[in-house]
Amino acid sequence: xxxxxxxxxxxxxxxxxxxxxxxxxxxxADDIPVADGSENRDRSLNxxxxxxxxxxxRAGGFDWSPGTDPAHPLAAYGQQLxxxxxxxxxxxxxxxxxxxxxxxxxxxxxxDTVSVSCAGLLTLIDEAKLVAPFxxxxxxxxxSVIRSLVEPALTTTFDGTLADRGIPLGMQWDTDRLGAVxxxxxxxxxxxxxxxxxxxxxxxxSDSGSPVLSVTDDRExxxxxxxxxxxxxxxxxxxxxxxxxxxxxxxxQGVVYDTNTAGPFCYGGPFNPFPVPYSYxxxxxxxxxxxxxSAAATLKRLRRTSSRKLGVSMVPHPxxxxxxxxxxxxxxLSNARCVIEAMSLPYSPGEMSLTVRVL
Numbered sequence: 001x002x003x004x005x006x007x008x009x010x011x012x013x014x015x016x017x018x019x020x021x022x023x024x025x026x027x028x029a030d031d032i033p034v035a036d037g038s039e040n041r042d043r044s045l046n047x048x049x050x051x052x053x054x055x056x057x058r059a060g061g062f063d064w065s066p067g068t069d070p071a072h073p074l075a076a077y078g079q080q081l082x083x084x085x086x087x088x089x090x091x092x093x094x095x096x097x098x099x100x101x102x103x104x105x106x107x108x109x110x111x112d113t114v115s116v117s118c119a120g121l122l123t124l125i126d127e128a129k130l131v132a133p134f135x136x137x138x139x140x141x142x143x144s145v146i147r148s149l150v151e152p153a154l155t156t157t158f159d160g161t162l163a164d165r166g167i168p169l170g171m172q173w174d175t176d177r178l179g180a181v182x183x184x185x186x187x188x189x190x191x192x193x194x195x196x197x198x199x200x201x202x203x204x205x206s207d208s209g210s211p212v213l214s215v216t217d218d219r220e221x222x223x224x225x226x227x228x229x230x231x232x233x234x235x236x237x238x239x240x241x242x243x244x245x246x247x248x249x250x251x252x253q254g255v256v257y258d259t260n261t262a263g264p265f266c267y268g269g270p271f272n273p274f275p276v277p278y279s280y281x282x283x284x285x286x287x288x289x290x291x292x293x294s295a296a297a298t299l300k301r302l303r304r305t306s307s308r309k310l311g312v313s314m315v316p317h318p319x320x321x322x323x324x325x326x327x328x329x330x331x332x333l334s335n336a337r338c339v340i341e342a343m344s345l346p347y348s349p350g351e352m353s354l355t356v357r358v359l
Contacts, residue, residue, distance in 0.1 A: 001319045005087045005095045011221070014088035017347045019053070019081050020098065020102075021073035029073035032081070032330060033059040033111075037347035039099060042355075043303055043322040044341065046178060047228040049120030049194075051083070051102045053347070057112045065109040072114055079104045080198075081118055085347075097318040099345075101198040120356055121194050124153040126178045128146040133174050142188050142284075143202075149181050150200055159203035162190055168245075170284055186286035189297030191357040193323065207339050207359055215312055215354075217330025221335075225330030228355065236306045238267040239275035244285025244293040254291025256299055263306065278302060286343045290342035311315050312354040316345055326356060333358070 001009075007305075013312075019032040037053035055064045055074065058158060066072040073079065080103050083319070084096040102118035136145050143164045147156050173180035185192060193203045217225035238258040246252050257267040265271045278298065284292045309330060320326075328338045336354035345352050 001087075001097060002089070002095060002276075005097075006313050008087055008089060009315065009319070011315065015316065015318075015349070016082040016086040016088075016094065017135055021107055022082065023071060023078055028071065028079065029304060032064070032073060039188060039345040039347065040343070041322050041345075043343040045122045045194075047122045047128050048322060049102060051081070051116075051118035053081075053116040054076050055112055055114040055116060059098070064108045064114050065236065066114070074104065074107045074114060076104045076106055080121070081116075082120075086343075089317065098196045100194065100196040100316065117215050120152055121198060122178070122200075125150050127179065128153065129175050130173060130176050130188065134177075134180060136170045138169065140167045141165060142184050143169065143195060145184055146181055146202065149177055149184075152299075154194065154200040156197070156200045157356060159201070160314075161192075161204055162188065163200065168247075171283060177332075183282060184281075184284065186298065187282045187290065187294050189294045205300050207300060207325070208256070209319040211325045211327040211337065213317065213320065213324070214327045214335070215314065215329070221353070222313070222315055224311075225328060226311055227331050228309045228311050231261075235302065236265050237267050237278040237299075237302055238265045238277050238304070239272060240295040240299045241277050242285060242291040242298065243277040243281040244281060244291050252285070252288050252291060254285075254293070254295045256292060256295040258299060263303075265306070300317065307357045309317070309341065310338065310356050312356060313351050314354070316343055316350070316352040318345065318355070321347075325359075326354075328356060328358075 015032040019034050020030050021028040026318050035054045035056055040050045052133060059064050064074055066075040070077045075283060080101050082101050083099045085099050086094040086096050089095050101121055103121055103123050105119050106117040140165045143158055145167055150156055189205050190202050195201050217223060227233050240256050241253055245251040258265050260266055285294055322340045324340045326338050327335050329335055337359045339359060340354055341357050342355040
């Protein structure tokens with residue numbers, strides 16, 4: 001986003017939504033008349049993105065009810081929507097922010113309205129179960145296995161900081177394609193995200209980086225920051241044990257403790273002076289170093305669900321996505337580094353909500 005657009009979205013602004021429909025390489029419609037909708041993202045889910053749209057049945061002389069036409073722009077036969085969020089920056093100019101590509105999963109018509117449901121492109125991997133056991137070859141690596149499991153549905157790109165390595169002999173996955181991808185990522189360790197350009201980006205598990213936005217509780221301007229209610233010990237581990245097997249068949253493991261003294265689950269602290277372990281085993285882990293790296297990344301993932309969270313209500317900001325770092329002031333915190341875990345972005349005038357985890 002430009003500096004001008006960033007300044008505008010901190011207050012009230014005029015917005016619009018532009019949606020294109022594609023079936024493979026064929027453009028079916030370039031400006032679907034979206035009347036309302038919302039975008040929800042939660043990176044704890046297998047498919048983080050969920051979109052709902054409302055479209056008038058007839059607009060511009062076109063019937064937007066898909067009926068039984070498999071090539072209709074709003075049908076659910078492989079059609080994908082590219083959605084852009086427009087910000088009026090003045091002088092008749094609109095700056096467009098690409099929110100990404102989404103697979104239409106369902107369309108229905110009621111009276112004069114068409115309701116469209118979409119999901120992120122990982123749906124293509126999640127629903128594509130393996131029809132025969134998948135066994136990597138002797139020359140396969142972590143990267144090549146992921147490519148084999150997700151391409152050509154999603155083109156994969158890898159962060160240059162990741163170090164690829166071979167796959168142990170005898171690995172096999174029977175049915176769950178997305179589960180196989182997740183197991184490889186856990187062992188690497190790495191994370192995946194579908195980019196706005198529809199690439200599957202594989203990168204390190206990290207909550208680092210500078211804040212992209214400062215959020216301050218200010219009820220007069222419409223920004224509300226408050227702690228989310230509820231507290232539970234369920235899933236609040238302070239130790240992760242990753243188990244594997246070396247080349248000689250001997251069991252190995254790596255153990256990582258939560259040493260964050262500023263957090264509520266620090267090992268040896270009031271939460272529990274003893275280890276409260278989360279344990280798992282993977283044949284992809286063949287050295288103690290690999291076990292420890294995987295355990296450390298798993299601890300970071302566990303914190304996504306068990307750590308303290310804040311709810312933020314604010315003016316819509318179409319430049320944000322889960323995983324972004326924001327600085328939050330409010331609810332007793334001052335300029336606290338937080339990471340966005342979930343969000344809801346309206347596609348018509350309204351409030352945006354964020355769920356952020358305190359780092």
